[in-house]
Amino acid sequence: xxxxxxxxxxxxxxxxxxxxxxxxxxxxxxxxxxxxxxxxxxxxxxxxxxxxxxxxxxxxxxxxxxxxxxxxxxxxxxxxxxxxxxxxxxxxxxxxxxxxxxxxxxxxxxxxxxxxxxxxxxxxxxxxxxxxxxxxxxxxxxxxxxxxxxxxxxxxxxx
Amino acid sequence: xxxxxxxxxxxxxxxxxxxxxxxxxxxxxxxxxxxxxxxxxxxxxxxxxxxxxxxxxxxxxxxxxxxxxxxxxxxxxxxxxxxxxxxxxxxxxxxxxxxxxxxxxxxxxxxxxxxxxxxxxxxxxxxxxxxxxxxxxxxxxxxxxxxxxxxxxxxxxxxxxxxxxxxxxxxxxxxxxxxxxxxxxxxxxxxxxxxxxxxxxxxxxxxxxxxxxxxxxxxxxxxxxxxxxxxxxxxxxxxxxxxxxxxxxxxxxxxxxxxxxxxxxxxxxxxxxxxxxxxxxxxxxxxxxxxxxxxxxxxxxxxxxxxxxxxxxxxxxxxxxxxxxxxxxxxxxxxxxxxxxxxxxxxxxxxxxxxxxxxxxxxxxxxxxxxxxxxxxxxxxxxxxxxxxxxxxxxxxxxxxxxxxxxxxxxxxxxxxxxxxxxxxxxxxxxxxxxxxxxxxxxxxxxxxxxxxxxxxxxxxxxxxxxxxxxxxxxxxxxxxxxxxxxxxx
Numbered sequence: 001x002x003x004x005x006x007x008x009x010x011x012x013x014x015x016x017x018x019x020x021x022x023x024x025x026x027x028x029x030x031x032x033x034x035x036x037x038x039x040x041x042x043x044x045x046x047x048x049x050x051x052x053x054x055x056x057x058x059x060x061x062x063x064x065x066x067x068x069x070x071x072x073x074x075x076x077x078x079x080x081x082x083x084x085x086x087x088x089x090x091x092x093x094x095x096x097x098x099x100x101x102x103x104x105x106x107x108x109x110x111x112x113x114x115x116x117x118x119x120x121x122x123x124x125x126x127x128x129x130x131x132x133x134x135x136x137x138x139x140x141x142x143x144x145x146x147x148x149x150x151x152x153x154x155x156x157x158x159x
Numbered sequence: 160x161x162x163x164x165x166x167x168x169x170x171x172x173x174x175x176x177x178x179x180x181x182x183x184x185x186x187x188x189x190x191x192x193x194x195x196x197x198x199x200x201x202x203x204x205x206x207x208x209x210x211x212x213x214x215x216x217x218x219x220x221x222x223x224x225x226x227x228x229x230x231x232x233x234x235x236x237x238x239x240x241x242x243x244x245x246x247x248x249x250x251x252x253x254x255x256x257x258x259x260x261x262x263x264x265x266x267x268x269x270x271x272x273x274x275x276x277x278x279x280x281x282x283x284x285x286x287x288x289x290x291x292x293x294x295x296x297x298x299x300x301x302x303x304x305x306x307x308x309x310x311x312x313x314x315x316x317x318x319x320x321x322x323x324x325x326x327x328x329x330x331x332x333x334x335x336x337x338x339x340x341x342x343x344x345x346x347x348x349x350x351x352x353x354x355x356x357x358x359x360x361x362x363x364x365x366x367x368x369x370x371x372x373x374x375x376x377x378x379x380x381x382x383x384x385x386x387x388x389x390x391x392x393x394x395x396x397x398x399x400x401x402x403x404x405x406x407x408x409x410x411x412x413x414x415x416x417x418x419x420x421x422x423x424x425x426x427x428x429x430x431x432x433x434x435x436x437x438x439x440x441x442x443x444x445x446x447x448x449x450x451x452x453x454x455x456x457x458x459x460x461x462x463x464x465x466x467x468x469x470x471x472x473x474x475x476x477x478x479x480x481x482x483x484x485x486x487x488x489x490x491x492x493x494x495x496x497x498x499x500x501x502x503x504x505x506x507x508x509x510x511x512x513x514x515x516x517x518x519x520x521x522x523x524x525x526x527x528x529x530x531x532x533x534x535x536x537x538x539x540x541x542x543x544x545x546x547x548x549x550x551x552x553x554x555x556x557x558x559x560x561x562x563x564x565x566x567x568x569x570x571x572x573x574x575x576x577x578x579x580x581x582x583x584x585x586x587x588x589x590x591x592x593x594x595x596x597x598x599x600x601x602x603x604x605x606x607x608x609x610x611x612x613x614x615x616x617x618x619x620x621x622x623x624x625x626x627x628x629x630x631x632x633x634x635x636x637x638x639x640x641x642x643x644x645x646x647x648x649x
Contacts (some may be wrong), residue, residue, distance in 0.1 A: 049271065101304075
């Protein structure tokens, strides 16, 4: 297969309840074994993800979002050149910006926000709300990935 | 919070480019003098209770949930405690070296991240063309994106060094999230030849970049001595692990040593199992975070600093040649006496960066890493302490485990807690030096506060990062506590 390269980064802390939505999505996608898809999981988005993003054509940043209106949303993210106050983690737009400035690469970025209900306690396991969001995102995302890869979801054949 | 009559209070929330959430309040009296400044750590509590009842063998994995920034440090500190629970504290050579490699990988990536992407804006954009301040960079430049724009080669180095350290962690811990490499009594895997060769390929480049980073930190310090020496500085005690046999810098294991401001040993190489004989913690009404101190000296005089600066001051030498040479040059600044300059944390951190990559290079060529004897065991114990030097300083893990293998007691003193009093003192020092006589907060002075805190690279134990960021909020309160001014920066 020589389709477009797609990367999904699921990030969050699985030990903080619904904050683990991102890694749970990454685990779910890995289990699907989608050909040509790169899946990464981490506690938080950080600068080294820029190097990984630069090696792909499309990047999906998957995170928990307590303010999501529906189970999930997927929206395009632009490189954030204006800067912001950051902690040890960075935002998706900053990863794309670093990919551009450091590695001369311009992958297309998307933020997958999954609705979260519980973020303020220790413990593994997702709430019912988060589980619903995860399932919905996992049903939708393979088709989106296939579209970006430029191949048929059913056959894996390049379109 | 109580304030005296006619006292003005500034609130800075949160402190930017510091992990987690923090708040700084600066209390000024009617004469415009700073009365007091406090750093409030909004710490997520309850983790120790979360551990109770868990089987001991789960703990080295569970504790990584505490923090997304230094999970490896918690992994190793708890594993060291559980080594003793299973009587396996005398690790096999393979197990000990795999763990040391993991630990240096963590130290390397953490120090590189802090330097290149959190602190370097303070260095690289220090002079804004109008201010004489060494760290008066315009707000738009105080972030990693500005570094990437103006010094792309440095930003690339930072990214690649961080990634290299993460790859070491992945190779030794099995994965980056909730790694399982260290288990009670040893490790569950060695380093394969393929993993070793992949890491060896890049090690010389990492060494070269580390030398460059050290040079930047050293030169920046030496070029701005007049401004940096007093900035947030004060005399203090210093505490860390040192190697038991000879007092060498040892980030993974050793005995507890503390020196005072003049270099006198005030804690003399104490076994970590006895840490409660040495260290106690004070509770203060206005802070969630405790204030540790050396018991014998009491809370007023016994507080101490931990982390890279402290480690340079406590160790007798560094057991890798280039870092030791750098340490000697570092100590020349204070004529061989302990260095109490807060801003020298950055220089010290880069010496440790060099030490870690020297150690990684040495370990990678050690055939013990491919050994197959991975586990040790011995007589079972019911109580144990594990201590490591995490990137930000000494990290204590203390557990009791009952005969049903369940954890019945857990006490953690994390690095940032150890530095609680010093960070408060640094904030107060900067506030008194720069805010006195002012009725408003210029942008540059806000950054001064943040620069002082960032020197300690605190991790404020808040590892949830859902969509949506915290803005920087600045509140000005009058004598009655009403907010009369409020600024928000996103």
